[in-house]
Amino acid sequence: MGATSGQGRQAGGTPRAAMADLLAGNRRFVSGQPVHGHDVTAAAAASGDQQPYAVVLGCIDSRVPLEAIFDQTFGAICVIRTGGHVLDRAVRGSIEYVVGQLGVPLVMVLGHERCGAVQATVEALRIGQRPGGSLAHLVDEIAPAVTEAGIDDPAVLPLAIRRHVRRTVRTLRQDDLLAGPVATGRVAVVGGLYDLATGEVALLDPG
Numbered sequence: 001m002g003a004t005s006g007q008g009r010q011a012g013g014t015p016r017a018a019m020a021d022l023l024a025g026n027r028r029f030v031s032g033q034p035v036h037g038h039d040v041t042a043a044a045a046a047s048g049d050q051q052p053y054a055v056v057l058g059c060i061d062s063r064v065p066l067e068a069i070f071d072q073t074f075g076a077i078c079v080i081r082t083g084g085h086v087l088d089r090a091v092r093g094s095i096e097y098v099v100g101q102l103g104v105p106l107v108m109v110l111g112h113e114r115c116g117a118v119q120a121t122v123e124a125l126r127i128g129q130r131p132g133g134s135l136a137h138l139v140d141e142i143a144p145a146v147t148e149a150g151i152d153d154p155a156v157l158p159l160a161i162r163r164h165v166r167r168t169v170r171t172l173r174q175d176d177l178l179a180g181p182v183a184t185g186r187v188a189v190v191g192g193l194y195d196l197a198t199g200e201v202a203l204l205d206p207g
């Protein structure tokens with residue numbers, strides 16, 4: 001497992017090392033040579049403690065299983081998934097816990113192409129009808145990114161997906177309990193985008 005035992009693979013490592021390990025895992029996945037893909041067994045699950053080195057917040061989309069696309073084994077990363085990686089108090093509290101209590105140095109927000117949650121928000125804004133129930137929370141949270149991208153822009157979906165990742169990153173960087181460690185460099189919050197066609201994760205600049 002030498003390929004995966006980088007410096008970042010532990011709480012208290014640096015954000016840079018954690019990012020390198022995460023992206024190395026994605027490259028293994030893309031190349032069709034995952035180290036852990038074959039080892040999704042109860043024995044592997046029971047083999048150790050958790051020492052996560054990153055927390056990834058992604059979408060519920062069934063095509064984007066986060067541990068798989070980063071080729072991570074049990075205990076390596078914490079994963080949070082909501083529709084369109086929308087934040088709420090439970091999500092923020094979970095990230096605060098992982099960063100504050102488990103000492104994790106890296107938070108990645110991962111959007112993906114053709115996101116149904118963003119598409120649903122585009123459609124809701126186009127017809128001017130807010131959905132009922134708690135679905136409205138998702139639309140409300142994604143709507144500013146769609147408006148910024150321009151509802152009439154033919155490329156509104158890919159543009160809004162990127163803006164929504166960046167907005168989510170900015171919100172987390174300003175979070176009450178995250179802003180301090182982010183300011184000192186102990187923790188990094190970064191945005192990424194998953195390509196459904198290639199399996200590749202690309203980092204997004206802050207924009």
Ligand SMILES: [Zn+2]
Nearest residue numbers: 059061115116
């Ligand atoms: Zn999605």
